[in-house]
Amino acid sequence: MKGIECNIITIFPQMFVSPLGESILKRARENGLLRVKIYDLRDYAGNKHRTTDDYPYGGGAGMVMKPEPVVRAVEEINKKSVRSKIILMSPQGKRFTQDMAKELAREERLTFICGRYEGIDERISLYFIDDEISIGDYVLTGGELPAMVVIDAVARLIPGVVGDQESVKADSFFSPMLDYPHYTRPASFREYKVPQVLLSGDHEKIRLWRKKEALKKTMEKRPDILKNADISEEDMCLLKEIKRERGY
Numbered sequence: 663m664k665g666i667e668c669n670i671i672t673i674f675p676q677m678f679v680s681p682l683g684e685s686i687l688k689r690a691r692e693n694g695l696l697r698v699k700i701y702d703l704r705d706y707a708g709n710k711h712r713t714t715d716d717y718p719y720g721g722g723a724g725m726v727m728k729p730e731p732v733v734r735a736v737e738e739i740n741k742k743s744v745r746s747k748i749i750l751m752s753p754q755g756k757r758f759t760q761d762m763a764k765e766l767a768r769e770e771r772l773t774f775i776c777g778r779y780e781g782i783d784e785r786i787s788l789y790f791i792d793d794e795i796s797i798g799d800y801v802l803t804g805g806e807l808p809a810m811v812v813i814d815a816v817a818r819l820i821p822g823v824v825g826d827q828e829s830v831k832a833d834s835f836f837s838p839m840l841d842y843p844h845y846t847r848p849a850s851f852r853e854y855k856v857p858q859v860l861l862s863g864d865h866e867k868i869r870l871w872r873k874k875e876a877l878k879k880t881m882e883k884r885p886d887i888l889k890n891a892d893i894s895e896e897d898m899c900l901l902k903e904i905k906r907e908r909g910y
């Protein structure tokens with residue numbers, strides 16, 4: 663089956679309704695390219711009060727999510743013949759990148775475990791997951807927003823989800839460069855004009871201009887990316903041209 667299945671383990675299922683129910687992701691779900699299943703962790707609590715957290719051993723502030731409900735939910739998900747990759751959302755995980763999104767988009771089934779409070783009992787991270795992903799070096803209140811970020815980035819790489827796959831390939835980070843600048847009508851807005859070349863109809867000139875502008879932007883905004891990039895001969899010539907123009 664084409665597309666991808668994303669399972670989400672959370673104590674706040676409602677948080678996913680709107681982000682997954684609008685626009686491109688809504689359409690992807692309607693046409694089956696993105697199949698989302700939400701597992702309410704409280705259904706796996708195994709106690710009358712549906713409690714999924716408890717006090718931390720050793721004392722200290724905050725509550726900790728119990729391991730058993732999470733494992734029960736994971737085992738339910740993995741009853742299927744195709745095993746799901748199990749991902750824990752955590753600020754301590756690998757920092758999420760476009761390359762990671764590309765790798766995840768090759769999977770058939772993904773499962774995102776969303777933590778809350780002080781996080782989830784450490785035994786989950788030690789023994790029950792395949793990957794731990796962070797969306798950046800800051801701490802959020804829960805793993806739901808991070809899971810949505812990852813699902814959105816992965817889903818738009820599934821062929822057919824974004825109408826024009828070429829636009830995905832031109833996006834920042836798809837190739838190591840940032841995206842080129844985009845303009846739309848009007849051609850003249852206050853004193854600001856759209857670059858003349860974009861109105862020329864000369865496709866080759868436009869292609870080269872875009873490439874050069876993407877390189878310029880990357881040089882200015884993210885020189886770190888350029889340092890590690892695998893640069894083509896054409897890019898190299900354009901970079902030399904930019905440096906010459908700037909008198910480097």
Ligand code: SAM
Binds near residue numbers: 751777781806
């Ligand atoms: N005590 C934890 C720590 O310092 O590593 C932070 C817990 S945080 C308040 C609660 C949950 O939010 C985490 O278990 C994780 O699922 C999620 N979370 C918070 N920040 C995140 C981030 N940057 N990336 C991914 N998940 C995050």
